[in-house]
Amino acid sequence: MGTLMKEFVKGIIITNPVFILALGLCPALAISTSLDNALGMTGGVFMVLLGSNIIISLIRKAVPNIVRIPTFIVIIATFVTIVTLVFHAYLPDLYESLGIFLPLIVVNCIILCRAEAFASKNPILASIADALGITVGFMLALLMISFLRQMLGTGSLSIFGVHLFTLPVLGENPMIIFILPPGAFLVIALLLALFRRMGVMKGE
Amino acid sequence: MKVDTLKGVFPVIFITLIVFVAVMLLSVVDGYTREQIEYQEEQKRLGMLTEMFPDMSEYDFEDDIYIIYADGAKIGYAFLAVGRGYGGTITILVGLENETTIKGIAVVSQSETPGLGARITESSFVDEFAGLNISEVAVKRDGGQIDALTGATISSRAVADAVRTTAMEKIKSLEEGE
Numbered sequence: 001m002g003t004l005m006k007e008f009v010k011g012i013i014i015t016n017p018v019f020i021l022a023l024g025l026c027p028a029l030a031i032s033t034s035l036d037n038a039l040g041m042t043g044g045v046f047m048v049l050l051g052s053n054i055i056i057s058l059i060r061k062a063v064p065n066i067v068r069i070p071t072f073i074v075i076i077a078t079f080v081t082i083v084t085l086v087f088h089a090y091l092p093d094l095y096e097s098l099g100i101f102l103p104l105i106v107v108n109c110i111i112l113c114r115a116e117a118f119a120s121k122n123p124i125l126a127s128i129a130d131a132l133g134i135t136v137g138f139m140l141a142l143l144m145i146s147f148l149r150q151m152l153g154t155g156s157l158s159i160f161g162v163h164l165f166t167l168p169v170l171g172e173n174p175m176i177i178f179i180l181p182p183g184a185f186l187v188i189a190l191l192l193a194l195f196r197r198m199g200v201m202k203g204e
Numbered sequence: 205m206k207v208d209t210l211k212g213v214f215p216v217i218f219i220t221l222i223v224f225v226a227v228m229l230l231s232v233v234d235g236y237t238r239e240q241i242e243y244q245e246e247q248k249r250l251g252m253l254t255e256m257f258p259d260m261s262e263y264d265f266e267d268d269i270y271i272i273y274a275d276g277a278k279i280g281y282a283f284l285a286v287g288r289g290y291g292g293t294i295t296i297l298v299g300l301e302n303e304t305t306i307k308g309i310a311v312v313s314q315s316e317t318p319g320l321g322a323r324i325t326e327s328s329f330v331d332e333f334a335g336l337n338i339s340e341v342a343v344k345r346d347g348g349q350i351d352a353l354t355g356a357t358i359s360s361r362a363v364a365d366a367v368r369t370t371a372m373e374k375i376k377s378l379e380e381g382e
Contacts, residue, residue, distance in 0.1 A: 067215040067216075071218070074223055082229070099315075179320065
């Protein structure tokens with residue numbers, strides 16, 4: 001049980017996908033414009049990562065080494081398509097707001113990285129713990145980035161259509177650059193620098 | 205020798221098997237969700253029309269124009285307009301309450317910059333169109349009645365121009381049809 005807990009916790013800080021592994025930066029840059037998108041994206045990534053980690057861990061001993069990457073990609077693409085269809089059918093609003101980034105989970109390197117580096121070498125329970133930890137780490141990173149970008153870039157904060165607050169000066173004149181792509185780079189760079197300063201990266 | 209051949213072929217058989225299972229699985233999921241997805245698309249269209257015409261009881265779809273009825277009486281038209289925005293095409297559902305006046309508009313799909321051009325979907329912008337005469341639909345800079353969004357003149361203008369030109373075309377085709 002202790003080791004499972006360790007696999008879970010390490011995904012949050014020690015191998016945080018965005019800040020430490022520096023993986024999945026493309027969706028992290030692109031969709032972190034609002035808290036809603038951050039949470040929706042996390043949901044999609046979670047389902048795909050959990051599914052692919054479980055299946056790959058189950059078949060890990062049967063997969064011939066030379067075709068392991070194509071095998072992982074087929075498995076990941078299958079889960080992404082299932083998630084896309086299910087979201088479209090039962091969660092139309094979320095499907096609309098994520099748009100193209102939902103099918104693009106297939107090329108999110110976090111998922112292939114966990115398949116290759118973890119699930120293909122570890123038993124099923126550890127792989128589930130790993131998927132959960134990485135998802136939480138991904139979610140926290142996305143929430144941090146999108147919190148700053150949405151707040152600075154639009155001057156107000158809202159989540160699932162509920163308005164939280166409007167900043168006094170920025171509400172009138174928001175710093176639009178934070179909503180635009182350069183803002184994503186700025187925010188991620190500053191957060192990375194902060195993490196490094198705090199010494200989190202020397203964790204292991 | 206024989207064992208070696210088998211070893212060489214096994215990866216091919218394995219990946220074929222994986223793809224086969226994946227295809228089977230996907231066709232099952234597709235079978236389960238297809239009807240629901242079509243239903244959602246239909247609901248979305250219906251939802252947009254009823255939001256625009258709360259009194260609607262039924263509609264006809266002819267020549268790309270929705271004709272809206274309330275208890276048998278014609279109360280308006282709706283159709284799709286396509287504009288070219290800053291980030292790609294913008295599709296807008298336009299409602300007319302008669303041959304000259306806009307009932308309302310709704311953005312069906314867009315890929316404008318989030319936080320800037322994408323604000324064309326917000327009610328503060330969309331509501332500006334309601335009740336305008338078709339000829340007044342243009343951003344103020346172009347001599348119309350629409351306040352362009354700050355920092356998103358191209359997106360605002362794309363919507364206004366698409367609504368105006370498409371509405372004029374549709375009205376013309378309706379008049380010719382009668």
